[in-house]
Amino acid sequence: MMRKVGIIITVISVVLSVTSSAQQIAIVWQVQDAETQRPVPGAICSVDSIAVGVTDSQGKLIVRYTPRRPQLLLAVRKLGYRSWQSQVTVTGDTLLVPVSLVSQPLLLQNIVISSYRSAREQYAQNLLRFGPRSIDQYLAFLPQISIQRRAAMAGEPLVQGMGMKQYEFRIADVPVLPACTDHMDPANTYIEPEALQNVAVQFAQSGGGFAMVHFVPDSPRMGPKQTMWTGQLSYGSVNREVRAYVRSQYQSPTLGFIIDGTYRRAANYRAGGGELIDPSGFRKWNYRIHGIAQLNPQFRLSGVFIGDDGYDIGFAALPMDTRYDRLRLGNLALRYKPVHQTWLREAVFQVFGSRVDHYMDDWKRPVPVHMDMPGHTRVLGGKLTLHSAVAGVPTKVATEYRSEYVHAEMVMYAPEATPMWMPTWPEMSRSVWNVVGQSYVPIAGWGTFIPHAEISVAQTRLQRADEIAVLQGLVGDFSPERFQYAWSGGMALEGKILDAVETSLQLLYQQRLLHQSELYGFYLFQSQDGYDYLGNPRLQPERRWHASVQVSYNYGSGMLLAAVYGNWFERYVAAQSVDLPSMTIGSHGVKQYRNAGKAWNLGLNLAGWIELLSHFTAGFILKGETGRRSDGMPLPGMAPWTLQMIARYQPENWWIEVQGEIVAANENVARWAGETPDPGYMVWNAEIGWQVFPTVRIILGCENVFDQQYHRFSDWNDLLAPGRNVYLGIQGRLQFPAP
Numbered sequence: 001m002m003r004k005v006g007i008i009i010t011v012i013s014v015v016l017s018v019t020s021s022a023q024q025i026a027i028v029w030q031v032q033d034a035e036t037q038r039p040v041p042g043a044i045c046s047v048d049s050i051a052v053g054v055t056d057s058q059g060k061l062i063v064r065y066t067p068r069r070p071q072l073l074l075a076v077r078k079l080g081y082r083s084w085q086s087q088v089t090v091t092g093d094t095l096l097v098p099v100s101l102v103s104q105p106l107l108l109q110n111i112v113i114s115s116y117r118s119a120r121e122q123y124a125q126n127l128l129r130f131g132p133r134s135i136d137q138y139l140a141f142l143p144q145i146s147i148q149r150r151a152a153m154a155g156e157p158l159v160q161g162m163g164m165k166q167y168e169f170r171i172a173d174v175p176v177l178p179a180c181t182d183h184m185d186p187a188n189t190y191i192e193p194e195a196l197q198n199v200a201v202q203f204a205q206s207g208g209g210f211a212m213v214h215f216v217p218d219s220p221r222m223g224p225k226q227t228m229w230t231g232q233l234s235y236g237s238v239n240r241e242v243r244a245y246v247r248s249q250y251q252s253p254t255l256g257f258i259i260d261g262t263y264r265r266a267a268n269y270r271a272g273g274g275e276l277i278d279p280s281g282f283r284k285w286n287y288r289i290h291g292i293a294q295l296n297p298q299f300r301l302s303g304v305f306i307g308d309d310g311y312d313i314g315f316a317a318l319p320m321d322t323r324y325d326r327l328r329l330g331n332l333a334l335r336y337k338p339v340h341q342t343w344l345r346e347a348v349f350q351v352f353g354s355r356v357d358h359y360m361d362d363w364k365r366p367v368p369v370h371m372d373m374p375g376h377t378r379v380l381g382g383k384l385t386l387h388s389a390v391a392g393v394p395t396k397v398a399t400e401y402r403s404e405y406v407h408a409e410m411v412m413y414a415p416e417a418t419p420m421w422m423p424t425w426p427e428m429s430r431s432v433w434n435v436v437g438q439s440y441v442p443i444a445g446w447g448t449f450i451p452h453a454e455i456s457v458a459q460t461r462l463q464r465a466d467e468i469a470v471l472q473g474l475v476g477d478f479s480p481e482r483f484q485y486a487w488s489g490g491m492a493l494e495g496k497i498l499d500a501v502e503t504s505l506q507l508l509y510q511q512r513l514l515h516q517s518e519l520y521g522f523y524l525f526q527s528q529d530g531y532d533y534l535g536n537p538r539l540q541p542e543r544r545w546h547a548s549v550q551v552s553y554n555y556g557s558g559m560l561l562a563a564v565y566g567n568w569f570e571r572y573v574a575a576q577s578v579d580l581p582s583m584t585i586g587s588h589g590v591k592q593y594r595n596a597g598k599a600w601n602l603g604l605n606l607a608g609w610i611e612l613l614s615h616f617t618a619g620f621i622l623k624g625e626t627g628r629r630s631d632g633m634p635l636p637g638m639a640p641w642t643l644q645m646i647a648r649y650q651p652e653n654w655w656i657e658v659q660g661e662i663v664a665a666n667e668n669v670a671r672w673a674g675e676t677p678d679p680g681y682m683v684w685n686a687e688i689g690w691q692v693f694p695t696v697r698i699i700l701g702c703e704n705v706f707d708q709q710y711h712r713f714s715d716w717n718d719l720l721a722p723g724r725n726v727y728l729g730i731q732g733r734l735q736f737p738a739p
């Protein structure tokens, strides 16, 4: 009897202690800039790693919260500032949290002039909190971007309708040259969302292209000694995709490490309505070692290595598949920051390299003549970046030198005949030297004026006499060496017109370095329009005038953003039919890159974000684009009106999320480039999640709930997108010492 009473008392006291600690408290954040003491609006505040809201225009956020234990881990993030984190003990019913954020000038590297600067970055950060299922899903939600798909694997991002030849890719600040002459390996193939901090799309400092799409991995941190392990395992029904992710993170006051890896394996997927898309399966590994060390008060060393190995990637919209596709990438950076402020605020010296080995073939397909197509690229370079402040004007000057090498070839194996060989990218090296400067001139009481200038010089050299002879036999005599230079200049004006309304205006003139395919590509078969593409050694650099205006309105814990952009191209590069015999079996003919005169495009983005009662979050983006060549033909890659929405309700330790994508019909497509009209479509996704324990989460979701049969406007050969996908995931976390 006594024992029974004892048990009952124990149970009651446990229940009491739970209920008493489960009392609601008010957490009051007051966030300010450590240097200027001015309030910081739009900072994301979180409790125990769950974001609970964003500070208002006064830098303030009040959240009612029910703590499960007396210790809370509070954190505040804001782009352009070092993240703030603190362990606090709950006493009383109000918790005052004064936070001083220290600005982080290193981030200036990523926040370059772009009409979407702060508001766009914030919008992107909001999105990442939702844990996108793939990089493509995240990219498709960003302003100015749409995705062109050819399979289940990463699609080609179109930036304001511009494709991969017109912009540059970087991962962790390292240029990555995709090695597939058919664009089957855009850089989003080589990074997974778990390792991503953000994607910076920038138009200035674009390294010789019209833009740069920069995938920035999250960086290790230094702080009180701590080791953390996280893991995720998920399964998706539409292609039986198994996805595993493991991450180990270590920090000490002077050292930080992240070692992580993803494994993904998928079979062929089913399109909406049930059709099996063969071949569309794949296998891939992605892994990273990322370290940071504070050597002494002035010097910090950081290094990152990323590897990605893909195997048997099926490309349903192409005549070939990828047998393997490998990336190796490294970047070592030494940062110097003087202890006492001088004119030099910071200097960063980096050495980097990347290589891609790509191999396509059609051995799994029933064709009379088999082919294979290996491609290789290498980049090796160094970069010096100086941040200074002369007379209160922060200025950044950077210079980079890189040496590039590309080569791709093709072999056809006709039965009982000698295999036929031809180059698709003749072996070529290219040296690129780039200098860029940018200042941030404050305009008292209003905002900032940001002038910018850049010059790139490139020397391209073909290496092999036999390949030069093959090419000259077709396009006539040309020099195997080509010198190019491209300069760009522009300015941005950013400031406040009302208390909560920020505006920015950007004007740019750019020339870009021509892509290896445009200069020396050799019978690159494009299955979108069914032509063989030929380079043109006499092509002139394309030029662009760019203007954009953005207005953003921050209200409490929400924002609204509207942007209009326009581009005027001169010497627009487009392929034109030429009277030459085609090479690929089944090809409609041959096209060669030409400077096709002038072209323009115009785009509109409208995006919004709102957080209510810290439980409900919703965002949307509306995008539309149109463009023409001066001869009246529509430009390819122009996104039709697209509305994307996301909403999440997360009251406590569970959440529910709904996502929608509505795309209008599109008649006005570039038929000359192989595009076909689309009827439009609507797709809905839903997800529920449950925080079972503080360290374990379970996620159950469904993509394409109504099993819609559809394809995007830009997808090659109208390839059908995946149908209904039910996915189940589990996430776990271990931390030492325990929080």
Ligand SMILES: [Cu+2]
Residues within 6 Å of the ligand: 179, 180, 181, 182, 183, 184, 358, 359, 360, 373, 375
């Ligand atoms: Cu390829």
